[in-house]
Amino acid sequence: MTTEYFRWTEYAWKNPDKDWQKADTLVAGIDVGSVSSQAVVLADDEIYCYSNARTGSNSPDSAKNALGMALKDTDIKQENLQFVVGTGYGRVNIPMSNKAITEIACHARGANYMGGPTIRTILDMGGQDLKGIHCDERGKVTQFLMNDKCAAGTGRGMEVMAELLQVPIVDVGQMSLDVEEEPPPVSSTCVIFAKSEAIGLLRKGWTKNMVLAAYCSAMAHRVVGLLERIGIEKDFTITGGISKNIGVTSRILKELKVDSVPLKPDPQIAGALGASVFARDLLLKSRK
Amino acid sequence: MFNRLLRRLVILPGYIANYGYTDGSGDYYIIVDTDKCDGCGKCVEACPQDILEIITDDYDDLVVTVKEEHSKNLKYVCAPCKPVSGPVELKCQIACPSGAITHSW
Amino acid sequence: MITAGIDMGAQFIKVVILDDGKVTARTIIPTGFEPLEAAKKALDNAMKEAGISRQDIKSIVATGAGRKSVDFADSSITEVTADARGTIHLNPSVRTIVDIGAEEARGISCDAQGKVLDFAKNDKCAAGSGAFVESMARALEIKVPEMIAISLKSTKEAPINATCAVFAESEVVSLIHSKIEKADIAHAVHDAIASRVSSMVRRIPVEKDVALIGGVANNAAIVDVMQKHLGTEIVVPENPQYVSALGAALSAAS
Structure with a gap:
């Protein structure tokens, strides 16, 4: 089997200090994206456990897999979950969910939970689309912009580049910063053409790091152009898989001249976390 | 309905939805001001390409949206209504009684 | 009069040599990563095919996305103009x-x-x-x-x-x-x-x-x-x- 450079390791995390049996509400949010799927379990208003897995060939299995991974080291059974909200690209096809909510609303809610009520602008860089979201102090969406056609600037585009240069995708960001001088960005926003441009640059004698730097900065520039359509209001934060690529994020922040609020524990679970917060709200509302 | 009234009374910021994308050749967006949109559906009838639909959004308001499969190809589906010579008022915009729809050009 | 047209495409460079309205040579080579070198080579090949030398060509016009890079051309026209001219000539x-x-x-x-x-x-x-x-x-x-x-x-x-x-x-x-x-x-x-x-x-x-x-x-x-x-x-x-x-x-x- 050949190396798959786009692969990253799936993982799960469990809160060691919390006892779910004592919680009044136990709910989950599942985000089935185009590339990765996450599940978050919320015990009362605290994260109890979460997972981040690769999306498989169909949404129901991907959702089951993500939830299974999150629950693996816990003694929670699926029937213990009192309410489940599904979100993401595959949200309408999640068998265990009680309700589907769009990823835009969920990302805003999740970023608001992790980053606090001062978050106003969220950039979600997902596997196959880019979203710019404005929200109010409660995490309610006030404006959004979705770029869902072109792979440029998305995780999928980054995978194509990682495969081409045979660089593990998790190393792309750091390598792109490891250059003596920032090279000019690649001229094509289209991934297909950027790919042939990259081959040309390698033949010209550019190092892989330089090509990655040129690609990351083109990607950052494109994202900034997109964000300018809705404007940036502070505080600003970035969610989604590409938020972990420091080569792209540092260039975006430099061009925008803003800081981003770091999201703990994990910027990639914002959608699933937001879905779980919605789930808790809906559960409490139904009890009244 | 009540939600919308409340939002107007307390002057919360509007809710603007941008459907579409930017690619190597430009920007292709349909922008809906969901505060102005009351989900009457006149634009849905007016659109010759049948790309719009009325949905209940995440906050329980009736609003118009671009069908998911079409938000990815606005450049192509909206092209027949858009002359190269420059911006004109489009069928969906003329049909809208509250001026909630704008297009990027 | 002998003239040459060079089309600097994204993938291929095409050269046509025209002698009093008649095509005497047509060549095509991949653009590659050195478009100017490729253009010279495509023109050389075309001249060989037509059996002429550089001095015989009165004028060279470049077109295509990379037309600006052809420093040996006498002038350049846009792809749109070139398309229209060529098509109407073949098919009025x-x-x-x-x-x-x-x-x-x-x-x-x-x-x-x-x-x-x-x-x-x-x-x-x-x-x-x-x-x-x-x-x-x-x-x-x-x-x-x-x-x-x-x-x-x-x-x-x-x-x-x-x-x-x-x-x-x-x-x-x-x-x-x-x-x-x-x-x-x-x-x-x-x-x-x-x-x-x-x-x-x-x-x-x-x-x-x-x-x-x-x-x-x-x-x-x-x-x-x-x-x-x-x-x-x-x-x-x-x-x-x-x-x-x-x-x-x-x-x-x-």
Whole structure:
């Protein structure tokens, strides 16, 4: 089997200090994206456990897999979950969910939970689309912009580049910063053409790091152009898989001249976390 | 309905939805001001390409949206209504009684 | 009078040598990563073929995306102008020209003299250009000529929604996994590109006759679906990939 450079390791995390049996509400949010799927379990208003897995060939299995991974080291059974909200690209096809909510609303809610009520602008860089979201102090969406056609600037585009240069995708960001001088960005926003441009640059004698730097900065520039359509209001934060690529994020922040609020524990679970917060709200509302 | 009234009374910021994308050749967006949109559906009838639909959004308001499969190809589906010579008022915009729809050009 | 036209395409460089309105040489070589060197070589090859030397050529006109880089050309014209000139020379009844190249597609409306009246184009997006066909052929693991041949035999519709070549590639892969016939996938690929190009072309007045030029015009499957999408018959001139270079050579002669 050949190396798959786009692969990253799936993982799960469990809160060691919390006892779910004592919680009044136990709910989950599942985000089935185009590339990765996450599940978050919320015990009362605290994260109890979460997972981040690769999306498989169909949404129901991907959702089951993500939830299974999150629950693996816990003694929670699926029937213990009192309410489940599904979100993401595959949200309408999640068998265990009680309700589907769009990823835009969920990302805003999740970023608001992790980053606090001062978050106003969220950039979600997902596997196959880019979203710019404005929200109010409660995490309610006030404006959004979705770029869902072109792979440029998305995780999928980054995978194509990682495969081409045979660089593990998790190393792309750091390598792109490891250059003596920032090279000019690649001229094509289209991934297909950027790919042939990259081959040309390698033949010209550019190092892989330089090509990655040129690609990351083109990607950052494109994202900034997109964000300018809705404007940036502070505080600003970035969610989604590409938020972990420091080569792209540092260039975006430099061009925008803003800081981003770091999201703990994990910027990639914002959608699933937001879905779980919605789930808790809906559960409490139904009890009244 | 009540939600919308409340939002107007307390002057919360509007809710603007941008459907579409930017690619190597430009920007292709349909922008809906969901505060102005009351989900009457006149634009849905007016659109010759049948790309719009009325949905209940995440906050329980009736609003118009671009069908998911079409938000990815606005450049192509909206092209027949858009002359190269420059911006004109489009069928969906003329049909809208509250001026909630704008297009990027 | 002998003139030369050079079309600096994204993927291939085409050269046409014209002697008093008659084509005496046609050459094509890949653009590669040194376009200027490639252009010189393409011109050299063409001169050899025509049996002439550099001094015999009165004027050289460049066109195409990389036209500015040709420092030995006497002047340059846009692809749109070159397309119109070349097409009308070959086929005076044409009023609408569709040019699908490796990285770009254009629709041009012109008059009987080859004057451009209106045009629309799609640049730097692989969807709706020759690059799309190639990357889909790679995903299908077949060569482009085979893809064209099987596409013409397709009997069923297959869904391809993506308007981005990168995403369409994943769709093609998942169609293969769900055991859809390769012929039907190939047809869907051609249909996708034709629907994109024809929607763009409809931004200009589409009048008969309609010609399809550029390298992709050699693809019979695309010609077939384009006719359906535009609802009219399409003429493909001989050597459709040289039409732009011919237009440049004609412009050099006037």
